Amino acid sequence: MSVLNADFAASDAGSRPAFRAYGDRRYFASLNGLRFLCIGAVLWHHSPANTLVTSPRLLERGFVGVDFFFVLSGFLITTLLLREERGTGRISLPGFYRRRALRILPAYVLLVTAMSAYWIGVKGYHDLAGMVPYYYAFLANFLKGDIPLLTITWSLSVEEQYYLLWPALLVVLPLAFRLRAGLLAVLIGLCLLAMLGLADWLDLPRLETAHAVFVLPGMSYMAILCGSLMALLLDDPAGFRWLWRLCGWRGAPLALFGALLLYLQLTPDSLLGWPALGMDVLMALCLASLVVREDHVLRPVLTLAPLARVGEISYGIYLYHLIGLHVANEGLARSGLAAPQAAWAVTLLYPLAAIAIAEASFRCLERPFLALKSGHAAGRGNPAPGR
Secondary structure (H helix, E strand, C coil): HHHHHHHHHHHHHHHHHHHHHHCCCCCCCHHHHHHHHHHHHHHHHHHHHHCCCCCCHHHHCCCCCHHHHHHHHHHHHHHHHHHHHHHCCCCCCCHHHHHHHHHHHHHHHHHHHHHCCCCCCCCCCHHHHHHHHHHHHHHHHHHHHCCCCHHHHHHHHHHHHHHHHHHHHHCCCCCCCHHHHHHHHHHHHHHHHHHHHHHHHHCCCEECCCEEEEEECCCCHHHHHHHHHHHHHHHHHHHHHHHHHHHHCCCCCHHHHHHHHHHHHCCCCCCHHHHHHHHHHHHHHHHHHHCCCCCCHHHHHCCCCCHHHHHHCHHHHHHHHHHHHHHHHHHHHHCCCHHHHHHHHHHHHHHHHHHHHHHHHHHHHHHHHHHCCCCCCCCCCCCCCCC
């Protein structure tokens, strides 16, 4: 036992300078590489080749890239808010909402406007017009259907709802770590119960309109809240010390990402309920292992320039990738290729189209707005929670 206590004492001693370094760090070098992995999983999930590959099960779960984006967003937003509060004594909600609007709205409004005009005004699907206000109000996650090529905007709605509520809760809650962590734990528990059928148990009335059904938050909200809880833990000396023991060794990212992949391979067909919570916790731990120290074993890979650049513009890639997929499908439909070959050709080509559109959007549309964000250089502010 004395040897074990000595090991813990040495770990705790090492955590103190690591905690100071973490608090002073303005840029998490590996996170754009993580964004690359997330967007790569999403691109694979929506590719036609994905339907041709039925094993291993892991390859059927590219959709969890969105959940990792949620965990990352919750972590970064909460980290920024906590550091602002510690540095200035308060959180400026107008400042926060201004920064989020400058980051999110230009590309999002362009996409929603262009796709709505195309499918309703040009293609003549006038029955879709009633959905348009839901997109502008960031309520797409409650829609019964979708305007084509806007299906992915449900996740932006989840994030915007989180951006609206969580910073305001931080402002009104006392600074006590336990109170804030306790609230997050309760909210995560409610999301878990919602996935397990809380609305049916309580026989809650359904709020329904012609185009939407409003339901209790579930899996996606739980992921973003788990990221927020990880940020809160890492911002607290005791929480950081505990996580340092678990994630503070150089090889931790390799071990934790390996555990996540194994988990996704072995868990049941449905990732709702408890399996979703286990996945979110593993993702949060993977993220922690990338930020508690900069010299981890995956840093040389995750900081490669091409990967980091794709990660930096991943918000645009996510927004526009269904357009790239549509263009690639339409183009190769006339190629005469057999179905399997065409599917693989589209899978290879459409990410390039999405990256090209996103790069043009970043340079011509998004970067001028990012330059207006107080305290951030255009496109380089970090933690940069664009997604």
